Amino acid sequence: MKVLVPVKRVLDFNVKVRVKSDESGVDLANVKMSMNPFDEISVEQAVRMRESGTATETIAVSIGPDKAAETIRTSLAMGIDRGIHVKTDAEVEPLAVAKILKAIVEEEKPDLVILGKQAIDDDSNQTGQMLAALMGWPQATFANSIEKDGDSLTVGREVDGGIQTIKVTLPAVVTVDLRLNEPRYASLPNIMKAKRKPIDAKTPDDYGVDLTPRLTTVKVAEPAGRTAGVKVADAAELVAKLKEEGVI
Amino acid sequence: MAILVIAEHDNENLKDATHKTVTAALALAKDKGCDVDILVAGKGVKDVSAAAAKISGVRKVLACDHISLKRQLAEAMQEVVVPLMDGYDAVLAPDTTTGKNFMPRIAAMLDVMQISSISGVESADTFVRPIYAGNALATVKSSDTKKVITVRPTAFAPAAEGGSAPVETIADPASPSTSEFISEELSKSDRPELTAAKIVISGGRGMGSGENFAIIEKVADQLGAAVGASRAAVDAGYVPNDSQVGQTGKVVAPELYIAVGISGAIQHLAGMKDSKVIVAINKDEDAPIFQIADYGWVADLFNAVPELEAELTKAGY
Numbered sequence: 001m002k003v004l005v006p007v008k009r010v011l012d013f014n015v016k017v018r019v020k021s022d023e024s025g026v027d028l029a030n031v032k033m034s035m036n037p038f039d040e041i042s043v044e045q046a047v048r049m050r051e052s053g054t055a056t057e058t059i060a061v062s063i064g065p066d067k068a069a070e071t072i073r074t075s076l077a078m079g080i081d082r083g084i085h086v087k088t089d090a091e092v093e094p095l096a097v098a099k100i101l102k103a104i105v106e107e108e109k110p111d112l113v114i115l116g117k118q119a120i121d122d123d124s125n126q127t128g129q130m131l132a133a134l135m136g137w138p139q140a141t142f143a144n145s146i147e148k149d150g151d152s153l154t155v156g157r158e159v160d161g162g163i164q165t166i167k168v169t170l171p172a173v174v175t176v177d178l179r180l181n182e183p184r185y186a187s188l189p190n191i192m193k194a195k196r197k198p199i200d201a202k203t204p205d206d207y208g209v210d211l212t213p214r215l216t217t218v219k220v221a222e223p224a225g226r227t228a229g230v231k232v233a234d235a236a237e238l239v240a241k242l243k244e245e246g247v248i
Numbered sequence: 249m250a251i252l253v254i255a256e257h258d259n260e261n262l263k264d265a266t267h268k269t270v271t272a273a274l275a276l277a278k279d280k281g282c283d284v285d286i287l288v289a290g291k292g293v294k295d296v297s298a299a300a301a302k303i304s305g306v307r308k309v310l311a312c313d314h315i316s317l318k319r320q321l322a323e324a325m326q327e328v329v330v331p332l333m334d335g336y337d338a339v340l341a342p343d344t345t346t347g348k349n350f351m352p353r354i355a356a357m358l359d360v361m362q363i364s365s366i367s368g369v370e371s372a373d374t375f376v377r378p379i380y381a382g383n384a385l386a387t388v389k390s391s392d393t394k395k396v397i398t399v400r401p402t403a404f405a406p407a408a409e410g411g412s413a414p415v416e417t418i419a420d421p422a423s424p425s426t427s428e429f430i431s432e433e434l435s436k437s438d439r440p441e442l443t444a445a446k447i448v449i450s451g452g453r454g455m456g457s458g459e460n461f462a463i464i465e466k467v468a469d470q471l472g473a474a475v476g477a478s479r480a481a482v483d484a485g486y487v488p489n490d491s492q493v494g495q496t497g498k499v500v501a502p503e504l505y506i507a508v509g510i511s512g513a514i515q516h517l518a519g520m521k522d523s524k525v526i527v528a529i530n531k532d533e534d535a536p537i538f539q540i541a542d543y544g545w546v547a548d549l550f551n552a553v554p555e556l557e558a559e560l561t562k563a564g565y
Binding site: 011016019094098117120122125126127130131137139157159162163164166168169172177178179214216220221222226238245247248 | 357360365498524540
């Protein structure tokens with residue numbers, strides 16, 4: 001089974017988000033960037049499938065500026081076989097990402113595309129589902145367990161009420177949730193080895209995809225802040241305050 | 249034309265998230281000067297459709313009753329909704345795990361860039377949505393002719409009831425779902441649902457174990473509250489995943505949120521900081537949760553929570 005793993009370079013999850021004073025966006029200059037945490041989980045899953053023999057080849061794809069190659073390199077150091085870097089400095093919306101991925105899927109013919117359920121920058125939660133629709137494939141989103149059974153996958157999904165289990169016939173798209181696995185740290189020898197793994201450089205034009213955004217950002221603002229309130233000394237004081245507020 | 253709202257339900261009950269999504273749709277409709285319809289897609293949805301018809305301001309309810317829609321899996325929902333969109337300018341669904349699952353499929357088939365998790369409607373084409381786990385609010389304008397939108401229910405008040413819209417049955421989906429439902433393990437609880445509860449009491453890593461959640465459950469039962477948890481508590485296996493409040497779990501905005509043994513990671517705050525009143529109980533007085541809490545109580549939770557329970561009992565709860 002051939003597995004394609006799209007990965008995204010985002011603001012590191014530990015970095016405090018700062019909104020630019022002109023409200024044009026979030027300040028990304030000179031801040032630490034990392035692989036989207038959900039994508040680390042999909043990379044880990046693909047690598048485990050490769051190690052167990054379920055997957056025969058794993059390919060990471062990233063769409064973004066020159067530095068997105070670093071994110072691909074991270075996935076190669078974790079154990080992915082090779083990379084495809086679609087270079088662009090433009091901001092690419094999930095719909096355009098899904099269209100580029102569709103073109104890559106048609107070229108590479110993977111049996112499974114596995115990716116994070118959402119990126120922690122725009123929190124869209126769309127790309128996997130959109131790719132599945134464009135391909136006419138089934139989807140299993142928010143996976144917290146995946147088992148391969150012949151030409152299908154049984155996937156446990158984290159849903160609002162608990163866990164839902166569904167079966168999808170391959171080829172399929174799976175998006176992963178937090179508790180699917182614990183991603184590994186790349187070892188130094190693997191980081192060295194990753195430097196020799198190939199990354200194909202491509203452009204959106206190679207795939208004939210129009211990146212013109214459909215959404216324009218009018219402004220990005222700081223949410224209304226909350227300030228620290230008062231300290232209470234005991235339960236009696238707390239209950240009295242909550243009664244005053246009329247919330248109990 | 250008109251706006252379509254996709255109802256959230258479990259084939260038996262219409263969920264409150266639907267009423268809140270209708271509020272967002274009515275705001276959009278007001279700017280456009282058009283009507284709002286509701287689609288109820290499921291299996292055996294007569295009661296749900298009747299409940300949807302009672303929401304004020306709704307023109308009509310479309311009911312699609314078919315076995316392939318019982319679980320509202322994404323592929324089947326796509327089959328029903330995409331053909332309907334010839335007659336609508338916009339489609340809205342709550343950003344529950346169900347809506348998040350099927351809506352982008354509909355958007356892709358319509359060649360529309362979806363606007364996810366909106367928290368405000370500025371006009372018929374301009375919306376506010378949280379990004380970076382709610383650390384920034386983006387105002388975005390869509391140039392797509394049709395709009396595909398998911399709505400953050402906690403950001404909108406529920407639409408009133410009192411309407412009597414007609415229910416129209418529509419054709420079955422053209423082809424069956426390509427994914428197959430196997431089973432479901434739903435958490436059973438007599439307490440209110442997390443996202444709909446007026447009071448939520450959540451435990452964090454500080455709870456130490458799943459058994460220890462019993463002490464906050466007692467308080468929850470006194471107050472008629474739902475029980476939530478931080479990601480740390482879920483990852484540690486204390487409670488099931490569906491209790492998680494936060495960026496990647498549920499977003500709640502109750503009247504009262506009580507955080508017990510929760511330090512206040514950004515990830516968690518993203519899911520609860522719009523609560524009206526926040527109470528934090530933590531023994532670490534430097535915990536970030538105190539920076540956003542209206543009432544902070546620096547105390548060992550294992551003493552504080554039973555004290556709170558006793559005090560509530562005394563007050564007649």
